[in-house]
Amino acid sequence: MNWLVLAQAAAAEAPRMGRIVGGWEYVWACYILTWAGIVLYAGSLFLRRRKT
Amino acid sequence: MQLDIPLSILLLIIVLVGTQIFVPSIRKWVWPAIAVIAVGMLAVHPYFALVWAPPEREMGDVYRIIYVHVPQIQVALVVLAINAGCSLAYLMKKSWVTDALAEASAEVGVYMGSVAVLLGAIWGKPTWGVYWDWDPRLTTAAILIVVYTGYLTLRRFVEDPDKRATWSAVMGIIAFVNVPITYMSVKWWNSLHQKQSSPKTVDPQMVWVLHWSQVAFFALMTTFVWHRYLLAKAQREKEVALPEALPPARPEAA
Numbered sequence: 001m002n003w004l005v006l007a008q009a010a011a012a013e014a015p016r017m018g019r020i021v022g023g024w025e026y027v028w029a030c031y032i033l034t035w036a037g038i039v040l041y042a043g044s045l046f047l048r049r050r051k052t
Numbered sequence: 053m054q055l056d057i058p059l060s061i062l063l064l065i066i067v068l069v070g071t072q073i074f075v076p077s078i079r080k081w082v083w084p085a086i087a088v089i090a091v092g093m094l095a096v097h098p099y100f101a102l103v104w105a106p107p108e109r110e111m112g113d114v115y116r117i118i119y120v121h122v123p124q125i126q127v128a129l130v131v132l133a134i135n136a137g138c139s140l141a142y143l144m145k146k147s148w149v150t151d152a153l154a155e156a157s158a159e160v161g162v163y164m165g166s167v168a169v170l171l172g173a174i175w176g177k178p179t180w181g182v183y184w185d186w187d188p189r190l191t192t193a194a195i196l197i198v199v200y201t202g203y204l205t206l207r208r209f210v211e212d213p214d215k216r217a218t219w220s221a222v223m224g225i226i227a228f229v230n231v232p233i234t235y236m237s238v239k240w241w242n243s244l245h246q247k248q249s250s251p252k253t254v255d256p257q258m259v260w261v262l263h264w265s266q267v268a269f270f271a272l273m274t275t276f277v278w279h280r281y282l283l284a285k286a287q288r289e290k291e292v293a294l295p296e297a298l299p300p301a302r303p304e305a306a
Contacts, residue, residue, distance in 0.1 A: 018110060019110055019112060020111050020179065022113075027102070027114060027117055029174050030117045030121065030171045030174050030175065031098065031101075031102070031120060033167065033170060033174075034120045034167060034171065037167045038094070045283065049283055052283060052290070
């Protein structure tokens with residue numbers, strides 16, 4: 001029965017079928033774009049208000 | 053009914069914005085206060101979204117894009133609804149206040165909507181295998197951005213402030229038709245984009261972080277719209293005052 005226990009443990013540790021592993025580069029890209037957008041838009045509002 | 057911290061902050065923002073309409077004397081500290089709330093909430097947002105929230109069962113850590121993608125598209129739809137409301141109000145009673153607010157809300161809507169669509173495309177790559185697919189949600193969202201960019205272009209091209217306000221108000225109402233279509237597209241048609249999730253089926257910790265993100269971007273949107281409104285109003289006052297400021301025409305020049 002030892003082989004069965006080992007097989008069950010291996011199955012539990014293996015990545016699930018269809019589960020995405022990693023992908024942090026996409027997450028970072030989205031957060032950097034969001035923050036860049038906020039800073040650029042706030043900056044454009046500040047500059048336009050100074051002009052007016 | 054029990055309110056969590058983000059929803060309590062949202063309630064506070066709504067009360068502050070509502071109160072300053074009836075009590076203008078508090079206006080000078082209400083808008084800086086909302087800006088401080090936005091900055092404070094956004095400062096800790098990356099910790100909650102990238103560290104504190106647990107990974108998702110199937111998408112792992114990639115799902116963390118939800119905390120910047122969903123709030124920005126939701127806020128864009130809200131702010132475009134404000135644009136439609138102001139457009140309708142302008143056609144019913146001509147006012148530079150509603151016209152300036154319509155201009156401000158459209159610009160903030162296009163900015164946040166464009167960022168949200170871009171983030172959605174990035175999220176599509178690890179989950180769908182492609183950056184873009186012409187499915188109903190993505191297509192209607194892209195049309196939304198193009199139409200409201202057209203609205204802003206129209207405002208830039210028409211020089212007469214009165215005509216500009218009337219024409220853009222009509223276009224604002226027509227353009228708004230696509231807002232509920234974009235929201236409902238995942239329910240009406242067979243879409244690759246997932247349907248709206250129910251908080252009942254999601255980990256409470258994830259729901260809390262999503263609420264935090266939604267309120268943070270709502271506070272940011274309010275701040276942006278207010279400052280853009282002041283800018284639009286100042287430009288309108290300048291335009292309307294300009295003919296009176298010109299020196300009278302000399303008889304020999306005529």
